[in-house]
Amino acid sequence: MSEKTMIEAIRECMRQEMEADDKIVVIGEDVGKLGGVFRATDGLQAQFGDQRVVDMPLAEGVIIGSGIGLAISGLRPIIELQFLGFGHQAFHQIGQQVARLRFRSQGRHSLPLVIRSPYGGGVRTPELHSDAFEAYYTHTPGLKVVAPASAYDAKGLLAEAIAGDDPVLFLEPLKGYRLVKDEVPDERYRIPLGKLRVMREGTDVTLIAWSAASVMVNQAAEELAAQGISAEVLDLRSLTPLDIDGIAASVAKTGRVAVIQEAPLTGGFASEIIATIQEECFYSLQAPILRITAPDTPYPLGGVEDYFVPDAARVVAEVAALMSESA
């Protein structure tokens, strides 16, 4: 056990899984010598060779599409999509092909592949890199969507995603790659998908988030505590499958909910969670459910992204207002 950053945890996971299973290959843009633009694959090509860690031509459609083929041929690809914003160039292969191949072949071809991608914003990337488009993919049956917030979870959930035979979109918080640091076992372990993590226990209000937003919301909860508001923070960890029971248990306890996402408001995954809560625990609610999200605008240039991505001050203010209105 030692303290590791998220990027270190992800790298260690891939290295250990590749050591354990020679069917695992890593493909993506700049994943070889460079070790990926965020260094997630640093050292892997040196250890496993250029037939298992492959620098791909710059073409996201065929990076995903050939990954499907690699999986059908008997390999277990980990595909790095350099930025989630570039997922648009591969959307037809992900949404229409990866997600449905098993269904369309009536179970003949499972796709044991993982698509890893930096997710969200907050690090001043150039335009069209940062994005929080998880809702496209949670709206796509056949995929699993995982979004860890801690280094510990990143390692265990990625190992689980790699071990499973379903395709997984593994969203890694851009902002958390180096900022997030926690105790991570040196040995291999797995965390099952579909089990949320209670980051902080509380009794007045449930704050629900995933990925980098969970870290931010946890900080907001500290500030709320100073104001006398006891917030329970749920880090979802995986969006598909979704831990509905875990959410319901918390809502039954607190009666108030805010869902926080980096993505724009309309049609976001927060809306799905809220609809689920009103189905599952409407009579536990003591106040309308709050959504704290980006506006319905395109992800902006880095200079103004702090207006776009929800921050702790906003969460504190809106949750405090919710509490006083429903007191």
Place this chain on the structure above:
Amino acid sequence: MIEALRLMVLTRTFDEKATAMQRQGRFGTFSSVRGQEASVVGCSFALDPQKDWLAPQYRELPALIRHGYPIENFALYFMGNPRGGAIPENVNMLPLQISLAAQIPQATGVAWGLKLQGSDGVVVTFFGDGASSEGDVHESMNLAGVTKAPVIFFLQNNGWAISTPRKNQTAARSFAERALGYGIHGVTVDGNDLLAVHQVTEEAVARARAGEGATLIESVTYRTGAHNTADDPSRYIDQAELDEWVKKDPIERVENYLRAKGVWDDATAQAMRDECAAEIDEAMTKARAVPLAGPEALFDHVYVDPPARMEQQRTAWIERTAGA
């Protein structure tokens, strides 16, 4: 060669039977291979179904049959029964692809994966002049060049993408010339010449097995039928051009060759047609005997390990249907 001819006649019979059934409402919308039989069959006979793979589009029934995909599954699929999509375990094939060109990156990946794992299997992917305009084709040929993946891009230039003629797809003189830009081998062949198609495919397979990488084969043929059973080619087709191509019918061409060799006559031809009709009738009867899948078909095979929420929906859907 008789075996190849039989496959051509068999699928011509299927196309005629299925079209008739579609008109009676007993079969769904589907695309026949009419006019392109030599192209598909010539290619298919150059493959070893034991180790080579197919990544089809949807107009290549003869190749699917030779690879071992049951005719009744093809029929079931186009009757709207998802069970038809089932690919038997020993059949090296991707599902039919409806989204044009999307199978081509996948085919390239399978080929590359076979190579990485030390197999000498090759992959053939079928597509048309229309699909050749898709970005997936460019990306795939480029990757195949870089990885030397043992994939054969079998481009059937049949003149039409539904109603859009070949000249609207490209200003290039030939499709095969594109190969040069990707560092792969390219060849054009008369797609209505069974033996020529077979030969160029055999050469491409040999190159691929020898580690020399991919080939783009442009098989020049003609779709003498409609795009599919919902299409009305009389709105756009050049009748004189069609008439010319009908004269080059690939089945007649093989039969004329065999007659000239003295090994074929009206009696043998009729016997083959009767045999094929019986086989297709049997496959159709088998397909029609399969009960339509129930609501569980919506849920089966979506995931290996399905989310609990989907499993709850499965139960609810089945219960609701049972109660209705």
